[in-house]
């Protein structure tokens with residue numbers, strides 16, 4: 001692992017943490033961001049490392065706790081904050097908010113329907129394979145999402161069709177306020193997945209260097225062999241389930257458990273580690289903090305100054321998009337003169 005890679009991961013961790021904290025800090029009392037927000041503070045590890053192995057044409061399908069993945073897939077912070085303000089300049093014209101954030105420019109999509117990410121990644125990976133593209137689909141859901149029936153349909157199809165998908169489960173122990181132990185009898189998630197004939201592994205730890213080596217192997221294996229892989233990663237959210245407010249006042253998480261995970265904060269851990277290993281790291285760190293602070297201030301200023309969508313924006317855009325899709329569909333069929341024979345899918 002190169003020094004440049006280590007610093008990139010550290011920068012990613014810091015960017016996600018600082019942007020998320022700024023959203024929490026600035027949400028109230030201004031109340032200009034009016035969408036529910038699922039913060040990923042504490043869970044920055046996977047997106048920060050995954051960033052190094054994603055190509056722009058790889059697609060990333062995220063669950064609702066998506067901001068870290070959005071940023072690490074190259075999403076603009078300005079457009080994301082503007083989206084939360086409901087402004088026209090947002091990623092989705094101010095209509096999606098945090099829960100449905102998407103950014104086709106970098107092939108990033110998210111949604112709030114639990115496990116939608118897995119099922120959409122299946123269709124997307126099939127299209128990639130059918131067109132002989134060398135890209136992969138990456139799908140992330142939580143341990144709660146793993147309890148949806150469609151998880152098993154998606155895994156089964158991905159295995160049977162040998163699709164290039166990296167399935168990731170961020171196991172943060174909770175589905176809203178209910179611990180995994182109260183929801184499932186089995187102790188591990190990743191073990192179950194093996195019975196689908198899918199390679200399945202787990203990473204329990206907070207060391208970006210270790211996760212780097214694991215993800216490096218998985219991504220190259222999925223790219224080369226066109227087969228899915230499932231990775232479970234243990235993690236913990238430091239914020240409430242849905243923010244910006246915390247929810248630990250309800251006492252659903254033991255104080256000892258919170259303290260245990262806070263001691264293993266991936267950002268603090270890596271900051272210390274790099275400080276010991278890299279000469280003059282404190283100078284680089286200061287530079288990064290300054291740079292990120294500017295990104296945040298510019299993003300909020302941009303959002304503040306941006307316009308809200310016009311009154312008929314929703315109606316207009318729906319009609320426009322819908323008519324474009326219909327036109328494209330019919331023109332393709334006419335051009336190709338599709339017959340049953342021509343349309344036979346390639347064997348997988």
Ligand SMILES: Cc1ncc(C[n+]2csc(CCOP(=O)(O)OP(=O)(O)O)c2C)c(N)n1
Nearest residue numbers: 065112113114142143144145172174175176
């Ligand atoms: C199909 C569906 N069922 C229920 C919900 C309501 N819901 C939203 S978040 C959530 C908990 C999700 O837990 P997990 O998947 O572990 O992700 P986390 O919030 O812990 O990151 C639930 C049940 C939903 N969004 N979609």
